[in-house]
Amino acid sequence: MLARxxxxxxxxxxxxxAKTRQWVLEYDSAGNRFVEPLMGWTGSTTTLGQLMLKFDSKEQAIAFAEKRGLPYEVEEPHERTLARRAYADNYAFNRVR
Structure with a gap:
């Protein structure tokens, strides 16, 4: 089972x-899901899909996965790009509409 x-x-x-500075290790449980025939609910053969472990750094999460022999993939975060604008730009003559 792959850890993300x-x-x-x-x-x-x-x-x-807030709460975006930590790193999270989650198990991918997409392959273990099935539809229960009587009620139509989605079931799973394992409860690891409900587990979410939080770490202070990416290195701690990777060390945890390697220590337990878990296959894992790391998703790097996207950097925020802020478009700084002044209020006067709303009334500029060459404003793009």
């Missing part, structure tokens, strides 16, 4: 970047 190591993005409901 990534840094979570901020949710749409928050304006700050």
């Amino acid at each position: 190591i990534y840094q979570p993005t901020k949710t749409a409901m928050q304006s700050g970047r």
Whole structure:
């Protein structure tokens, strides 16, 4: 089972970047899912898909995965690009509409 190591993005409901500095190790459980025939619920053969481990750094998460012999993939975070604009730019003559 493949483990995914990534840094979570901020949710749409928050304006700050709280809880995005940690690194997360999650197990991929897509291959272990099945549809239960009676009720139609989605089931799984293992509970590892519900497990989410948080680490302070990427190196700690990688060391944890290597110590336990887990295959893993690391997803690097995308850097934020901020477009700095002044309020006066809204009324500029050469404004692009």
